[in-house]
Amino acid sequence: FRKMLREGKLDAQEIEVEVSAPKGGVEIMAPAGMEEMTNQLRDMFSNMASGKTSTRxxxxxxxxxxxxxDEAAKLVNEEEVRTLALERVQSGGIVFIDEIDKVAVRSGTQQGSDVSREGVQRDLLPLVEGSNVSTRYGVVKTDHILFIASGAFHLSKPSDLIPELQGRLPIRVELEALSAADLVRILQEPENALVRQYSALLASDGLTLHFTQDGVQRIAEIAQQVNERVENIGxxxxxTVMERLLEEVAFVAPDGGTTALEVDAAYVDSRLKDLAQDEDLSRYIL
Known part of the structure; x- marks a missing residue:
């Protein structure tokens, strides 16, 4: 029997097994200052399903x-894991706030939306300063959590944030724009790099796509040029450049007219050079 099981001869058979019933998650909202009672109620409801089994x-x-x-879950002490996780997040946690510039109030302007932006900043202020936050795993103290905020600040500047929030984010770092060399690495090095994605996409239609090194370099240079002249979106x-470059090929590939294509610098220039040099067209197409 065990030999048949190991060889997979019993895979098509159906059997009945008794496993632990899943615990139902209960979300309880309570006002500030009652976090401890909220956690106790949540634990009480979650423990009501403990010990129950179901047959499948x-x-x-x-x-x-x-x-x-099921057996692996029995070896894990959930309370111990929760306690350790809370300790680690409170002592070495990092919170990254992206696009903080979207809540900055531009100097010299005062509209209805600006009031709500300032309200968001004031809601963030106690978290950054240090407070107790109620979560489903318990109360988290943010006193020693590192907060990092980032933003493009195209239409505003960091000084447009409320003074209290600026004081809680004292270290400012300005990043340089991506160079052509950086864009080449982005095209090639990530596991799901764009050149790999497009190669796999067109391979499903029977087209073998090969990017030469000078072709990848030219794609990066055109992307950098358009970023510098139109708008820097990194x-x-x-x-958008890759989509425009392979738009026609992707359209005709299912018909089976071409089985292989080499994307070199000459091919990239033939498809994108004139378009990239026309600022009006590149603004809307690239």
Whole structure:
């Protein structure tokens, strides 16, 4: 029997297994200052389902997975894991706030939306200063959590934030724009790099796509040029450039007219050079 199980001869058989019933998550909202009572109520409701089991009829491979997960869950002390996680996040946690410039109030302007932006900043202020935040895993103290905020600040500047928030974010770092060399690395090095994505996409239609090094370099240079002349949107420009470069190929590839294509510098120039030099066209197309 065990030999048949190991060889997979029983995979098509269905059996009944008894596994622990999943715990139902209960969300309880309470006013500030009652976090401890909220946690106690949440634990009480979650423990009501503990010890209950359910019977399921599944195939043998699925039963093996369910029983393995069930036994592994019994080896984990959830309370100990929760306590350790809270300690770590309170002592070495990092919170990254992206696009902080979207809540900055531009100097010299005062509109209805600016009032709500300032309200968001004031809501963030106690978190950055240090306060107790109620979560589903317990109360988190933010006194020793590192807060990092970033923003493009095209239409505003860091000094447009309220003074109290500026004082809680004292270290400012200005990043340089991405160079052509940076864009080349972005095109090639990530696991899901754009050149790999487009190669795999067109390979599904029977087209073998090969990017030469000078072709990748030329794509990066055109993306950098358009960023400098039109608007600097960083690596996002590579998506629009690649889409425009391979638009026609992707359209005709399912017809099977071409089985291989080499994307070199000459091919990139033939498709994008004139378009990239026309600022009006590149503003709306690239």
């Amino acid at each position: 009829r599944v195939t043998v491979p699925e039963a093996q997975r369910l029983l393995t997960d 690596a996002r420009r590579l998506h």
